[in-house]
Amino acid sequence: MTNPLDLPFDTEEMLEGLRPWIETESPTFDAAAVNRMMDLVQHEMATLGARVERIPGRMGLGDSLRATMPHPRAGEGGILLLGHMDTVHPVGTLEKLPFRREGDICTGPGLMDMKGGNYVYLDALRKLLAAGIDTSLPVTVLFTPDEEIGTPSTRALIEAEAKRHQFILVPEPARPDGGAVIGRYAIARFNLQTRGRPSHAGWALADGRSAIAEMARHVAIIEGMTTEDCTFSVGVFHAGQWVNCVSSVCDAEVLSMAKTQELLDAGVEKMLALNDDSGDVVMEVRRGVTRPVWEPDQPGTMAMLDLANEIAGEIGFHMTGQSAGGGSDGNFTGFLGLPTLDSIGVRGKGLHTLTEHIEVDSLVERARLAAGLFTRLGT
Template sequence: MTSPTTQSLVNGITAWMQCESPTSSPEGVARMVAEMQRYALDAGLQATVTPLGPQVGPLLHISNRAAGDTRPGLLILGHSDTVHPIGTLQQNPCRTEGDRLYGPGGYDMKAGIYLALTALRDLAAAGATALPVDFLVVPDEETGSHASRPHIEAFARNARYGLVCEPARANGGKCVTARKGTGMLRLGVKGRAAHAGVQHDKGRSAIREMAHQILALEAMTDYARGVTVSVGTIEGGTATNTVPDRCRCVVDFRLPDLRAADELVDKMQALRPVGPDMELDIDVEVNRPPMVKDQAVEALLARAQASARHAGFTLEDAPMTGGGSDANFTSAMGVPTLDGLGADGDSAHTLHEHILVSTLEARLNFWRHLLAHLA
């Protein structure tokens, strides 16, 4: 039988899932942020909304800091945006089936925010957090946190620890202590157009050149080292009877550490044309630095594991993951950070996304204990 606490959590998370907030809808994200802000203000927490421009939703900062308290504290990170477009509720309505609570964006990551914020509300009423808390909810994590990154880094400068509400890893509810860095290469090739039947010899095919470059790029993958390079999209040419003079591709790459990042960027920038009379336009960036597990993270993990034991479950850490999050930014700034502390469930970014209802109360108690004792 579902306890009153669990039912309250299910109701609150369901209400948030019913507020659709894809990154591409600043209005939808703003509605979601307003819901989160009200939930914080109702408990007497500070909750400030900051616009980030017309193309992205607003940023939400929640805090329990007393006036004049500038001590380094806990930085909790979450994101209000999801990958699911407006209308997904018609295909994946919020519902409970057995132990699974379904709905778009619940597992990733509205439930995680709801759990952490509920714990902060409970502790704020008693003034029981060991450190001041800054809870930052960003609107664009799913597309790289480009507008939010300066704000994340600004708060990280006064953070002792970082805690991230991304979902727990499926099949065990493990947390995340290491993530690969992520990067993107935009490669353009300029050749020479010509009639494919009459003057084929005068043409310089940009697609042919791009084929050479793609093989070179994909060969940069090094599984043993944890480096992957994937050409994700490609487009070029104008008509079948014209030698194509232009071609473009976008490349995703993942890196285990900063040394690998520097070496791979150097290799990409050193690409040169294979064919004659060809030009390359190379635009490469590492948009999320690696999240590295070190001794400070190990110590923070031990503290979190003690809180999990108090809440009645075992918290293990997952192997390094290739997916990036905002934890990459705080980690790169030297803030010991734990990620994947959100809800337990599975199938993020799909129509089967769900949360395990039976784990919600224990996860809430975990957050309560961690926030009360982490100092």
């Protein structure tokens, strides 16, 4: 039998297949755009002979895809490939960040986070099917539309599906050293609103109470609470419509990351303590979606890492494993205690920026890793 690591993975073929994925822009808040991406992927998975289910979106967000891959025991719980198809880049980003290869670098919105990894793992399944090689366990693929905003609409779907499986693979981008993630810090989001009193900014400035000024004062307070182990960042700020009006409403969003659940709980208390309606300007803080701590060193996950490192050694690299900040849907499966290997996707830099790119040689490297995992997990 052909060694799965020796399957004919081809860099140029993979780049050609990736191009339409990247040029189908899919920012989270544009449900129609996300669904165009899901259309494309649904067709590709159906072509592989998968039984594909389209799960309608909710909360105004896009759809999800669940695909049961061909296997003698298809439908039984085995390996779950879990990824998201939404990106942080608005439609039109291709004009500034086109899909383009320059030597060992290839750029494009969402290429690193995480369409590249999703594509590579599907390509591994494609090559295994073409070679007539069964995966060690049945494989289910679940692609979701809302990871970049904390997975508000699909967390329950992810958790329910994950509980049916023995192993979870999350091809988020690799860590800077190429290693995997075996635990993740907790993430909490907060929605803030200040409400003041409007007035004409030129005619009667003193009569107004600026919601913008109050929120700006709190930006310094909130980001000043940051420590090495628990961070706070104001990432969204919306207010004002007319420059000649004192703004009466200002909205903001805050992201907090903590290395332990205890630190996150303390950070949540600090944020909620900012609620204040005693003055002329009201400050309201509401807790948003949360990603729980995924504690590292769980036996099932560490066994997956050992296997991944064994496969990596045969390919020619070393696979390290560490906890990491930056949430993913692996937080949910890891928190449930399910064996989860995260950040096993492509290598690159600049995710969430206009320099987002991957290292082209990581495409074949990671496809071989994927083929090895798909054929050895559970054996």
